[in-house]
Each structure stands twice: as C-alpha cells, then as structure tokens.
Amino acid sequence: MDSQELVAKVSAYLPPEDLPLIEEAYRFALEAHAGQVRKSGRPYLEHPVQTASIVADLRLGAAGIIAALLHDVPEDCGIALEEIERRFGVEVRNLVDGTTKLNMIARRGSEKVEDSHPQADNLRKMLLAMSQDVRVVFIKLADRIHNMRTLGPLPPQKRDRIARETMEIYAPLAHRLGIWRLKQELEDLSFRWLQPDDHREIAHLLEVRKTAWDRYITYASRVLKDEFQKAGVKADISGRPKSIYSIYTKMQKYAEQGKEFSEIHDLLAIRVLVDEISDCYNALGIIHSLWHPLRGQFDDFIANPKGNMYQSLHTTVIALEGKPLEIQIRTHDMHRTDEYGVAAHWRYKEGAKKDIGFEEKLAWFRQLIEWRQDLTGTDLVESLKADVFKDQVYVFTPMGEIKELPRGATPLDFAYRIHTELGHRCTGAKVNGKLVQLTHQLRNGDVVEILSTKSDRGPSLDWLNPHSGYVKSHLARDKIRQWFRRRERAENLERGKALFEKELRRLGVSASGIEIASLFDYDDLNEFLIAIGCGDISAHQIGPKLVPREETVSPPPTAPKRPAAPTGIQVLGVGDLLTHLAPCCMPVPGDEIAGFVTRTKGVTIHRRDCPNISAESEKERLIDVSWGQSVRSYPVSICIKAYNRVGLIRDISTVVSENKVNITSISNVNHDDATASVYLILDITDIGHLSRLFSRLERVRGIISVSRIAGDR
Numbered sequence: 001m002d003s004q005e006l007v008a009k010v011s012a013y014l015p016p017e018d019l020p021l022i023e024e025a026y027r028f029a030l031e032a033h034a035g036q037v038r039k040s041g042r043p044y045l046e047h048p049v050q051t052a053s054i055v056a057d058l059r060l061g062a063a064g065i066i067a068a069l070l071h072d073v074p075e076d077c078g079i080a081l082e083e084i085e086r087r088f089g090v091e092v093r094n095l096v097d098g099t100t101k102l103n104m105i106a107r108r109g110s111e112k113v114e115d116s117h118p119q120a121d122n123l124r125k126m127l128l129a130m131s132q133d134v135r136v137v138f139i140k141l142a143d144r145i146h147n148m149r150t151l152g153p154l155p156p157q158k159r160d161r162i163a164r165e166t167m168e169i170y171a172p173l174a175h176r177l178g179i180w181r182l183k184q185e186l187e188d189l190s191f192r193w194l195q196p197d198d199h200r201e202i203a204h205l206l207e208v209r210k211t212a213w214d215r216y217i218t219y220a221s222r223v224l225k226d227e228f229q230k231a232g233v234k235a236d237i238s239g240r241p242k243s244i245y246s247i248y249t250k251m252q253k254y255a256e257q258g259k260e261f262s263e264i265h266d267l268l269a270i271r272v273l274v275d276e277i278s279d280c281y282n283a284l285g286i287i288h289s290l291w292h293p294l295r296g297q298f299d300d301f302i303a304n305p306k307g308n309m310y311q312s313l314h315t316t317v318i319a320l321e322g323k324p325l326e327i328q329i330r331t332h333d334m335h336r337t338d339e340y341g342v343a344a345h346w347r348y349k350e351g352a353k354k355d356i357g358f359e360e361k362l363a364w365f366r367q368l369i370e371w372r373q374d375l376t377g378t379d380l381v382e383s384l385k386a387d388v389f390k391d392q393v394y395v396f397t398p399m400g401e402i403k404e405l406p407r408g409a410t411p412l413d414f415a416y417r418i419h420t421e422l423g424h425r426c427t428g429a430k431v432n433g434k435l436v437q438l439t440h441q442l443r444n445g446d447v448v449e450i451l452s453t454k455s456d457r458g459p460s461l462d463w464l465n466p467h468s469g470y471v472k473s474h475l476a477r478d479k480i481r482q483w484f485r486r487r488e489r490a491e492n493l494e495r496g497k498a499l500f501e502k503e504l505r506r507l508g509v510s511a512s513g514i515e516i517a518s519l520f521d522y523d524d525l526n527e528f529l530i531a532i533g534c535g536d537i538s539a540h541q542i543g544p545k546l547v548p549r550e551e552t553v554s555p556p557p558t559a560p561k562r563p564a565a566p567t568g569i570q571v572l573g574v575g576d577l578l579t580h581l582a583p584c585c586m587p588v589p590g591d592e593i594a595g596f597v598t599r600t601k602g603v604t605i606h607r608r609d610c611p612n613i614s615a616e617s618e619k620e621r622l623i624d625v626s627w628g629q630s631v632r633s634y635p636v637s638i639c640i641k642a643y644n645r646v647g648l649i650r651d652i653s654t655v656v657s658e659n660k661v662n663i664t665s666i667s668n669v670n671h672d673d674a675t676a677s678v679y680l681i682l683d684i685t686d687i688g689h690l691s692r693l694f695s696r697l698e699r700v701r702g703i704i705s706v707s708r709i710a711g712d713r
C-alpha cells in the first residue's frame with residue numbers, strides 16, 4: 001500500500017483538508033524508516049502504513065492515522081517526540097507517546113518470567129493507558145494485527161510468545177471493546193501458531209466442505225434475493241462460515257456433550273443487510289414465510305440490544321434440503337457497530353459528542369483497575385474473558401468489594417445481595433455518597449451504601465409491583481415474597497383487604513369482592529385477599545380483568561331529567577349551570593369528579609384527584625357533582641410505550657377499532673433505544689370501556705405499557 005492508496009482510503013470518510021498532513025506524515029515515516037527492513041526482508045515502512053490502514057478501518061480521525069504512521073518512529077529511528085509535536089501537533093505527539101509507552105509496558109510484562117501474573121499486570125496498565133485515550137489502544141491493536149499477519153519469519157520461540165500474548169490480552173481486549181472483526185482475526189492468527197495441528201485440521205474440514213457450502217449459500221441467497229425483490233425490500237445478502245477459532249471452541253463444547261463436528265448446524269450463516277430498521281422486520285417476515293423457523297432459535301437483538309451495543313435479528317430456519325440455516329438481519333449501521341464495536345461510535349473530533357455508553361465502560365475500567373490494585377492475576381484476565389458487559393452491572397460496597405447484579409438493578413437488589421436482613425431493613429441508599437431513591441438504577445462502578453433501620457418493620461409490598469421498579473433481581477423478589485408468606489394469615493388478610501379496596505377506589509369501580517376473586521380463579525374471598533396481601537397477586541392486575549359494567553354510569557332513579565349541557569354531558573348537582581370537561585385531566589364517567597365554578601364559563605368538571613383542583617386556594621368554589629346518564633363519548637388521552645416495529649401503529653389502531661372505539665388523534669415519538677411512545681386521543685363511553693381496551697392493547701406484540709395520561713399522572 002502506498003501513500004496514494006492510503007489517502008484514497010481515508011478520504012472516504014475524512015474531509016479533504018485533513019489529507020495533506022497525512023501525506024506529510026507518510027513522507028516523514030518513509031524518510032525515518034529509510035533503509036530499515038523487516039524480518040521478511042520487506043521495507044519496514046509497510047508495517048506503519050498497514051497499521052494506519054487498519055486504524056482507518058476503525059474510522060479514526062486524522063490524528064489517529066498520523067500517529068499510526070509514526071508509531072514506531074521514536075523507538076526505531078531515534079526521532080524525538082518534540083520533533084513530532086513541532087510538525088504534527090501535540091495531539092499526535094501524545095498518541096505516539098502513549099503507543100510507545102504501551103509497547104514498553106507490554107515488553108516489560110512479558111520479560112518478567114518470575115512474576116506469576118505478567119498478563120494481568122500488563123493488562124491493568126494497558127487499560128489504564130486506554131482510559132486516558134482509547135485511540136492509543138486502537139492503534140496498538142492495529143499494530144498487533146499487522147504483526148500477527150506477518151509473524152511467519154520470526155524465530156519459533158518469539159512467535160509463540162507473541163501469539164500467546166495476543167490470545168490472552170489483545171483478543172479479549174478487542175472483544176471487550178466490541179471490535180468483533182479484529183477479535184476474530186487476532187484469535188485465528190494466534191490459534192494458527194499456538195495449536196498448528198488443530199488449526200490445520202479445522203482448516204481442512206472447512207476446505208472439504210467449501211465447495212458444497214458455497215453452492216448452498218449462493219443458491220439460498222438467490223432464492224432470498226428474488227423474494228425480497230418481489231416485496232420491494234432492498235438487501236445485501238452474503239454468506240460466510242464461522243471463523244476457525246470459533247469453530248474450534250464450538251467443537252470443544254460439542255465434544256464435551258459427546259457430539260460430532262457434523263452435528264454443528266450453525267457453521268453456516270447468511271447475513272442480510274438492509275437500510276432501515278423497518279426493513280429488518282420486513283425481511284424477517286419474508287424469510288419466515290419462505291422457510292420454517294426453528295423453534296426457540298429467534299433472537300431480537302434490535303429491540304433488546306446486547307450490552308456491547310450489538311444489534312441484529314437472529315433466526316434459524318429449515319431451509320433448502322431441510323438443512324438448518326442461521327440468518328442474521330441488520331442494518332448497515334448496525335453491521336458497522338458489530339464489526340468495529342465502540343470504534344464505530346467513536347468520534348473523537350473536538351466538539352463532537354462522545355458516546356455515553358462507551359464513556360461509562362471506560363469509567364468502569366478505570367475504577368476497577370484503581371480499586372483493585374491488589375488484584376491477583378487471573379481474576380482480571382478471567383473477568384475480561386467473561387462477557388461482563390452483557391447483562392450485568394458491577395458495583396462496589398463501601399469496603400471496595402465488587403458485587404455483580406443484573407442490569408437495571410437498584411439499591412434494594414444490592415441490599416438483598418449483601419444480606420437478606422439488610423434488604424428487609426433497607427430504608428434508603430447512597431450512591432457515590434449521594435442519597436438516591438430506592439428505584440435508582442445502579443451503574444458500573446457505583447459505590448453503594450445501604451441505610452437501614454433497626455426496627456423489624458420488614459419490606460414494603462409495593463417493592464414487588466413490577467411497574468414500580470423497586471427490584472430487578474429474582475433473588476430480591478423471592479426474598480421479599482418469602483418475608484410476606486411467613487407473616488400471620490390475619491396480617492396478610494388485613495393488608496390485602498386494604499390494598500384491594502384502595503385499588504377499587506383508584507379504578508373508580510364498584511364490584512363485589514367475590515366477583516373479582518372469581519376472575520382470578522379464587523372462590524374464597526379471604527384466600528384471594530391473602531394472596532394480594534402476601535404479594536402473590538398484585539393489586540394492579542385487577543384493573544385489566546374488569547369488564548365494563550352498565551350500572552357504573554347509570555343515573556340514580558331520582559335523577560332529574562334535564563336537557564344535556566352544551567358539552568353533551570350530564571352532570572348531577574349543578575342544576576342548569578353550563579358545564580364543560582376540564583382539558584387538564586379529561587374526566588370520564590366512572591371517574592370521581594368535582595366541579596369548579598369558574599367566573600365566566602360555568603362549571604368545569606375535573607377528576608377529583610386532579611392536581612389543579614387540589615391546589616386550588618378558593619375551596620368554596622368547588623362543588624360536589626356526579627355523573628348523569630352518559631349520552632355520548634368523551635376524549636381520553638393515552639400513551640402506549642412499545643418496542644418500535646413495522647406495523648405497530650397499524651396493530652394498535654386495529655385493536656382500538658375492533659373494540660368500537662374511535663381514535664380522534666394519533667401521534668408517535670420514536671426514541672433512540674428502539675422504543676416508541678404512541679399517543680392517542682380516544683372517544684370513550686366509560687371507564688370500563690377503557691380498562692377492557694387497555695388489556696387488549698397490552699396483548700399486542702411489543703407493547704410495554706399502556707397508560708392514561710394528563711391530569712394526575
């Protein structure tokens with residue numbers, strides 16, 4: 001690769017004004033390394049240029065490219081850092097300096113044979129360096145990739161050492177940063193030198209099948225392409241076998257289960273790249289109508305991205321010749337993230353917004369390293385190898401002990417994780433020295449201190465309510481349930497009764513207890529109330545089970561007959577006063593209401609719990625009112641939270657219209673996390689109507705929650 005080729009490559013994403021300095025750096029490196037050759041006999045310059053080219057794959061800015069070109073100049077050519085700073089600026093100097101220091105750390109680490117954990121020591125320092133400026137690590141990884149590609153001519157002992165170091169440190173590091181492509185190549189290259197026989201064997205197995213696989217993939221791709229074309233979905237389709245090292249680890253796993261290589265069915269995968277997220281789901285639909293999906297082999301990592309930002313749809317189908325075929329569907333953007341991990345998100349240009357998720361990971365590294373200076377070797381290496389970012393967060397006790405919790409865990413989860421009693425007695429928490437709510441979501445590296453009471457008052461039943469977000473872990477949930485189950489029956493009965501009555505008031509419905517109990521398959525009311533009292537049934541489950549009841553809105557027999565008010569609503573207790581519904585809380589028949597006498601517009605009807613009337617200072621202007629006969633429908637605002645997908649709005653509107661409800665307005669907001677909020681204004685005749693509709697909507701695929709908005713919430 002010469003100067004022109006490199007410049008052509010970076011000009012694909014860098015502005016033209018960056019190019020002259022890159023060309024100058026190329027010439028500078030050319031002169032500095034003049035006459036130097038590598039073990040292979042090729043000119044030394046090839047190495048920094050290839051390193052820069054790999055760095056360009058990671059889309060680093062001009063400073064990163066230049067630093068990659070110059071990374072061996074200070075050490076190998078004796079050129080002072082000051083000279084580099086003078087010509088290319090302080091940013092480049094610092095990157096080159098950082099890379100050089102990383103080299104020295106790596107070398108020292110591998111020389112200290114008497115130290116039992118050189119890698120851990122190494123790694124810690126490397127991570128520390130990374131936490132200063134991660135570009136240094138990107139350059140180092142690129143440097144290592146090229147060295148691994150050209151390892152052949154080195155003496156065997158040196159080759160082995162470098163290969164081992166790569167497998168133990170650099171590949172996990174690339175993995176941790178989510179740079180999938182580099183990770184795979186580093187692993188395959190190390191594997192080739194560390195276990196040449198195994199490598200050869202798998203390469204041979206792949207070679208033998210290659211022709212058949214190629215034919216299969218070509219054919220399957222053609223079938224897909226035709227179907228996509230018919231449906232108007234634009235997609236790039238490619239097929240590829242897994243990497244050699246990942247096949248090796250898979251074979252190891254299969255061997256433990258007594259299975260053969262021929263039984264591994266996901267060696268082949270087809271990848272479908274599309275432009276938009278909606279196309280992903282369209283493509284999935286087409287594939288599933290073409291080939292039968294294998295049960296339990298579908299993963300939606302778009303709606304639920306993995307911790308390292310990986311997004312894709314995975315499905316395995318019974319494709320041609322009845323063979324299982326794995327298909328991954330994602331957008332081009334998601335693909336970039338997969339291949340280049342955080343580097344794909346890394347825009348290190350001045351003024352550009354940094355990637356928050358990535359910053360968080362770095363902060364975690366920094367703390368992990370700083371806090372665990374005494375860490376003995378393998379721990380850190382192991383924890384790097386393990387997939388720590390996937391679904392967990394790591395937090396610290398005030399004593400510096402690390403605790404692992406599921407992602408989204410709260411101080412309560414933490415308290416129960418430490419000790420059951422601490423959970424039961426928890427009254428508050430401090431995170432990093434600051435008081436937080438018990439529903440606060442913990443993040444990597446947080447220091448958590450639990451405040452507890454000495455009294456034996458026990459947990460709150462509300463902690464079990466899945467909507468309130470108090471606990472995330474099964475452990476905490478189970479402990480809380482246990483506590484309530486062990487209470488006296490009478491105590492649970494009393495608590496259940498109170499919760500039950502409160503919930504009926506909240507819903508504004510009147511129904512007999514035994515009727516509701518029967519909806520939950522209880523024929524004994526007390527048993528039902530006890531189940532609520534000990535948390536087996538959540539009071540919040542009651543609403544969705546209720547069906548509308550005519551009598552909730554029918555007028556008392558003595559209701560005076562009178563013409564409908566101008567709003568079309570009949571409200572009792574206001575005589576012939578003009579009434580209208582308050583726009584702030586939009587009351588619906590069934591809601592508890594109050595009237596507010598306005599100066600000019602008659603009586604405004606609010607929900608009784610509307611903050612606007614409870615904050616009202618002139619209480620004498622509030623009057624008691626109640627619902628008359630419902631003569632029309634009323635507008636109600638609702639908000640639906642859902643995982644965004646194609647057809648979501650259509651499915652929502654279908655359910656609403658099937659329930660004979662009119663939609664007067666619909667709008668939606670798409671969020672960054674692949675979810676959406678859909679806002680509807682509906683015409684509703686009574687509250688029972690609404691709760692029935694809610695429970696229908698909650699069954700629509702992808703819908704997370706449905707709630708009424710405005711007024712009290």
Ligand code: MN
Pocket residue numbers: 047071072143
């Ligand atoms: Mn180098």
